[in-house]
Amino acid sequence: MRIRSGQWCMRCFANRFFCRRWLYLLGFVLCPCEFAFAQSSVVLSLKLDGTINPATAQYVHRGIEQAVQQRAEAVLIHLNTPGGLLESTRQIVGDMLDAPLPVIVYVSPAGAHAGSAGVFVTLAAHLAAMAPGTNLGAAHPVSMGEQVDSVMNAKITNDAAAFIRTIAEKRNRNFSWAEQAVRNSVAITETEALHEHVIDLIADQDADLLRKADGKRVVLAGGDTITLHTAHAILQPLPMTTTEEILSLISDPNVAYVLLLLGMFGILFELYNPGGVLPGIIGVICLIVAFYAMNALPVNYAGVGLIIFSVILFVLEIKIASHGALALGGIISLLLGSMMLIKPDSSFDVVRLSWSVILFSVVLTAVFFFVVIGIGLKAQQLKPVTGIQGMIGERGKALTDLSPAGDVLVHGERWHAVAEGGPIAEGEIVEVIRVDNLTLHVRSVASSS
Known part of the structure; x- marks a missing residue:
């Protein structure tokens, strides 16, 4: 059956019309899902539990770099440390101050504390938080072995005080308390830290922290001010590598x-x-x-x-x-x-x-x-007890007259021997004084005594 050109055009128009309707309907259904996916963000989670050393400094540096590559909303550092090395602390603080995205430090879980070097890391965060039942402080540097004189101790303390004051002023925190933490080893609880404007908020858990951090405005290294969108963020853990764990152990x-x-x-x-x-x-x-x-x-x-x-x-x-x-x-x-x-x-x-x-x-x-x-x-x-050298000092019996050569019985074996110090009669007890190849040089025990 032949199809007229007009009929063919009508059918093409109908097919295109219905296809467009289905495409519009499909787009309308998928649009909310796509919107929700676009709104979900990622927060990279790091865990510093222990002393601060070169391994932890490398771990934080790697975490910030990976967060930048993933276009994460922020980096969250769970902190529980008694302190650590000053050089490693400077590296971590430097990475946090220069970070192109927000870094949140969360002193957790309950019972944790950020002491000594941990105070510097907490104050350097764009957003500092603590869990209930935690404490912060006592950042005075001390000797690690030999005693230092008062002049050197004053230099060390003044350097650490200037370092922590710079960090506190950079983050608009209470630099007066920060300096006291270094000079007088003061420590405070989470409620006191919030009241003294040392931290920004108190959160019970990670979800509570992300909800409270949502909408906070922070200033990045380049001077740009951004608003955090973490209420519906996905927390992505970033564990230490095996190399970093081994380095942390031997550090x-x-x-x-x-x-x-x-x-x-x-x-x-x-x-x-x-x-x-x-x-x-x-x-x-x-x-x-x-x-x-x-x-x-x-x-x-x-x-x-x-x-x-x-x-x-x-x-x-x-x-x-x-x-x-x-x-x-x-x-x-x-x-x-x-x-x-x-x-x-x-x-x-x-x-x-x-x-x-x-x-x-x-x-x-x-x-x-x-x-x-x-x-x-x-x-x-000790003298040898086996082999040829083990024969020296051993005693035996003359089997023949030795004048000077003959045969002796030593260790139940017949040996060719040469008498030294005079001839030896058959049956006398002899003592081996040296060995020359397979010939024993002996002397009479009676004459030697």
């Missing part, structure tokens, strides 16, 4: 100190017992990891030198009869080196060697060298 000066001692012990044990292999491998690994950790810590290499010198003194005590003088010098050197291992002008109070770890290490080191290596060296000095 503890107590762990680095123990690894240093274990490394030296392992290598020394391998040198005194060649062929063990495993102690040497473990020692080298421990030393490399220890030096890697110390590269991230404010290490005083005079302390490292004293620790190595103490090991040398312990070894000399075993080889030289000094009546304990070298051992006493080794103990004193190890104590002084341990106290000086961490520089006293680069941290807030938690980053230091524990006295319990130092004392335990000193006692264990003394026992190790006096008992273990001492026994090993004494065993090496």
